[in-house]
Amino acid sequence: MSTIVPAAVEGATPYAMQSPWRRIVSDFLANPLAVFGLALLALIVAAALLAPVISPQNPYDLAQLDVTHGKLPPGAKAPGGGTFWLGTDDQGRDMLSAIFYGLRISLMVGAVSTILALCIGLAAGVTAAYFGGRIETLVMRIVEIQLSFPAILIALILIAVLGQGTGKVIAALVTIQWAYYARTVRSAALVEKRKEYMEAARCLALSPARIVFRHLLPNCLPPMIVVATVQLAAAIALEATLSFLGLGLPITEPSLGLLIANGYQYLLSGKYWISFFPGVALLLTIVSINLVADQLRDVLNPRLQR
Amino acid sequence: MLVYVIRRSMQSMVVLFVMSLLVFVGVYAIGNPIDILINPQADQMDRERAIAALGLDQPLWQQYFVFVKGALTGDLVRSVVHATSALDLILERMPATMELAIAAMLIAVVFGLPLGLWAGLKPDGIAGRSIMAGSILGFSLPTFWVGLMLIMVFSVMLGWLPSNGRGPTTLLFGLIPVSFLSWEGLRHLVMPATNLALFKLALLIRLTRAGTRESLLQNYVKFARAKGLRNSRIIGVHVLRNIMIPIVTVIGLEFGSVIAFATVTESVFAWPGMGKLLIDSINLLDRPVIVSYLLVIVTIFILINLAVDVLYSALDPRVRLTDARG
Numbered sequence: 001m002s003t004i005v006p007a008a009v010e011g012a013t014p015y016a017m018q019s020p021w022r023r024i025v026s027d028f029l030a031n032p033l034a035v036f037g038l039a040l041l042a043l044i045v046a047a048a049l050l051a052p053v054i055s056p057q058n059p060y061d062l063a064q065l066d067v068t069h070g071k072l073p074p075g076a077k078a079p080g081g082g083t084f085w086l087g088t089d090d091q092g093r094d095m096l097s098a099i100f101y102g103l104r105i106s107l108m109v110g111a112v113s114t115i116l117a118l119c120i121g122l123a124a125g126v127t128a129a130y131f132g133g134r135i136e137t138l139v140m141r142i143v144e145i146q147l148s149f150p151a152i153l154i155a156l157i158l159i160a161v162l163g164q165g166t167g168k169v170i171a172a173l174v175t176i177q178w179a180y181y182a183r184t185v186r187s188a189a190l191v192e193k194r195k196e197y198m199e200a201a202r203c204l205a206l207s208p209a210r211i212v213f214r215h216l217l218p219n220c221l222p223p224m225i226v227v228a229t230v231q232l233a234a235a236i237a238l239e240a241t242l243s244f245l246g247l248g249l250p251i252t253e254p255s256l257g258l259l260i261a262n263g264y265q266y267l268l269s270g271k272y273w274i275s276f277f278p279g280v281a282l283l284l285t286i287v288s289i290n291l292v293a294d295q296l297r298d299v300l301n302p303r304l305q306r
Numbered sequence: 307m308l309v310y311v312i313r314r315s316m317q318s319m320v321v322l323f324v325m326s327l328l329v330f331v332g333v334y335a336i337g338n339p340i341d342i343l344i345n346p347q348a349d350q351m352d353r354e355r356a357i358a359a360l361g362l363d364q365p366l367w368q369q370y371f372v373f374v375k376g377a378l379t380g381d382l383v384r385s386v387v388h389a390t391s392a393l394d395l396i397l398e399r400m401p402a403t404m405e406l407a408i409a410a411m412l413i414a415v416v417f418g419l420p421l422g423l424w425a426g427l428k429p430d431g432i433a434g435r436s437i438m439a440g441s442i443l444g445f446s447l448p449t450f451w452v453g454l455m456l457i458m459v460f461s462v463m464l465g466w467l468p469s470n471g472r473g474p475t476t477l478l479f480g481l482i483p484v485s486f487l488s489w490e491g492l493r494h495l496v497m498p499a500t501n502l503a504l505f506k507l508a509l510l511i512r513l514t515r516a517g518t519r520e521s522l523l524q525n526y527v528k529f530a531r532a533k534g535l536r537n538s539r540i541i542g543v544h545v546l547r548n549i550m551i552p553i554v555t556v557i558g559l560e561f562g563s564v565i566a567f568a569t570v571t572e573s574v575f576a577w578p579g580m581g582k583l584l585i586d587s588i589n590l591l592d593r594p595v596i597v598s599y600l601l602v603i604v605t606i607f608i609l610i611n612l613a614v615d616v617l618y619s620a621l622d623p624r625v626r627l628t629d630a631r632g
Contacts, residue, residue: 145321149607150563152570160588160596237448244450245573245585260451264574268469272458279451287446 027299037291044285048103055097074273087273089262095273098259099281105255106282109166110236113173118228120174121181126220128182129189130212140186143179151176155238159247169248173235184227188220222300229293233286240282256282311616318612325604329597330370392598396580400602401482402472403579406571407564409486409495410502415557418507422514427541429519437511444508449567453501453574460497467497470576498575502568506560513556517549524548551618558614562607 029035047054074087074095086095128139146154158172192198193216201211242248243257244264251258256278263274425437461469472494475483485491521527522545530540569581576582580599587595 145324148611150566153563153566153603156569156584156588157600233446240448241450241570245570247585247588257450260454264454267454267458268462270462272462275451275454276458279448279454282448282451283446286448287443290442290446 024299028295031295031298034291034295037288037295040284040288041292044103044281044288045107047100048107051097051100051104055094055100057094057097059093059098059101073271074277086277087271089259089274090266095259095277098254099256099278102254102256102259102278103281103285105249105253106236106239106257106285109170109173109239109249109255110232113170113177113235113239114228114232116170117174117177117231118181118224121178122185122217122220122224124178125182125185126189126212126217129186129193130208130216136186139182143182146176146179147183151234151238152241155242156247159242164247164250166249166253169239169242172242173238176238177231177235180227180231181224184223185220188223189216192216192219226293226297226300229289229296233289233293236282236289237286256285310619314612314615318608322605322608325608326601327370329600329604392595393602395595396583396598396602399578399580399583401484402577403565403568403572403581405484405486405495406498406502406568406577406579407561409499410564410568411506411557411561413499413503414506414510417503418510419514419553421507422511423518423541423546425511426515426518426522429515438515441508441511444504444511447504449501449505450570450574452504453498453571456497456501457574468494469497472578498571498577501574502564502571505567506564509556509560510553513553514549517552518545521545521548555614555618558610558617562610565606566603 028038052058072088077083086099088094089098124139128136154176155172158175159168162168162171198211198215201215206215239248239255240257240260243255244261246261248257249255254262259278260275260282263271263276263278266274421437425434428434457469460467472485472491474488474490475485485495527540527544530544566581568577568579569584571577572579572582573585580602583595584599587599
């Protein structure tokens with residue numbers, strides 16, 4: 001393939017000569033919807049990280065709460081001269097602040113469980129593909145059986161057996177998700193294993209550890225990044241569902257799911273905002289991650305590369 | 307065909323055996339079975355009697371047989387809270403969950419197929435694009451929150467539909483209590499079923515769209531067009547029939563996941579099914595019910611998988627032939 005640079009775009013680097021990273025970035029930016037998703041996600045992450053700074057009040061400092069200001073509708077005037085833009089809950093807590101803090105917890109649980117599951121799944125999948133034989137059969141059988149049951153069911157079972165708490169929710173999420181990574185990385189590694197650079201590495205008598213970590217793993221990463229993005233959204237949604245059912249995080253760490261559950265009892269009396277706005281925050285988080293994942297899938301897919 | 311069914315049934319038995327072993331290990335080896343299966347309020351004498359009755363003083367492999375025998379005869383353990391056989395309790399709740407799941411699946415199919423077909427035939431039109439955007443939203447919306455919003459709009463603001471429960475039930479064939487036979491029951495059913503259907507609806511739309519777009523490029527469709535067949539006949543006979551095979555499989559397989567996801571919807575709408583029972587049991591630490599639920603749901607899953615595989619091989623002879631040879 002020859003690259004002919006038209007005179008009009010003189011000065012621009014030809015597509016084929018760009019570094020892989022720059023190519024990925026420029027491909028990603030080509031889709032406005034994905035850019036919108038990424039910007040939204042950045043905004044959400046920033047809000048979560050900066051929650052203590054940007055929140056109008058500290059929602060968990062009991063001294064700042066006043067029950068007489070409970071269940072105020074959105075836009076009500078706060079005593080200190082401010083405004084409860086999204087209303088207050090039954091404790092007189094500013095919903096906007098509660099959502100910022102809730103985002104923090106939801107994103108933290110999602111990110112930690114995704115990273116842990118990624119590491120475990122990566123190790124299991126690569127081991128299965130690289131060594132083959134009985135190890136591979138065993139690992140893939142477990143993956144197959146696990147994936148034939150829906151995630152919510154496995155989560156409920158694990159929570160029932162393990163008990164409740166933040167650590168246990170993360171453990172349950174990791175147990176559910178490792179299988180997706182293991183399956184993806186195994187199929188990617190099986191393809192890479194047959195390529196010439198792997199043969200060359202083996203001919204050089206490099207140690208298996210070096211072959212796996214320096215040669216095999218980096219080349220299996222693109223599909224893993226896509227799966228990790230999708231699974232991050234799934235983890236956040238699942239944690240919210242568990243917390244809503246009262247089986248997830250403890251009341252001392254109110255994630256978005258717990259905030260929504262808290263508003264459930266006031267919904268029937270028309271006080272919609274206690275459940276509605278945390279749900280919107282959850283929805284925006286999941287949609288923005290899914291938009292990014294959709295575009296990453298196209299950008300990182302070698303079959304679609306020009 | 308018979309050989310295939312027998313082979314496949316034996317495989318299912320093996321999976322069932324492995325799963326019962328897993329549940330057994332999970333409950334007996336990881337957790338403390340005395341805590342899990344015996345009422346924590348029982349006194350010392352009751353505890354010892356229960357330990358002997360459950361065979362917990364015997365070696366582990368013998369305990370497994372006691373466990374399996376209990377599971378098969380339906381007298382595994384008694385619910386701590388309800389003081390009846392846990393299995394009976396679950397079977398009593400099963401019709402409600404099944405009704406909800408079947409209604410949800412029906413909604414997903416009735417709306418998903420035509421919408422997916424439309425989006426597949428006109429992928430660049432406004433309608434096609436809107437349908438696809440809607441399906442992305444369907445994937446992203448957390449089920450329980452959509453349930454709450456449905457209650458907010460249709461029960462609180464508009465006051466059209468009741469927000470919880472099953473309503474009055476009528477006996478179907480004089481045996482199974484169902485809601486859908488009476489108008490009041492139907493009004494109770496509509497909202498939870500729609501809520502449960504949303505995710506599967508999005509999935510079916512995507513599947514049908516992809517299948518339609520793929521089969522439109524096939525030679526048999528081109529040939530049918532060249533022959534001058536009417537468009538409705540090409541789509542109704544040649545396209546639809548060929549995309550039905552994967553769709554039937556997915557509908558079957560997803561039915562199990564609908565039953566599992568019903569736990570969430572049942573909790574939102576206070577629908578008295580198995581899933582609500584499970585959540586209540588987890589919150590009340592009624593572990594015998596949890597164990598029984600586990601065994602029941604695993605059995606349902608394995609039966610569904612078996613049924614789908616057999617149905618699949620009936621629809622597509624290629625599957626049957628490769629499997630019989632291999």
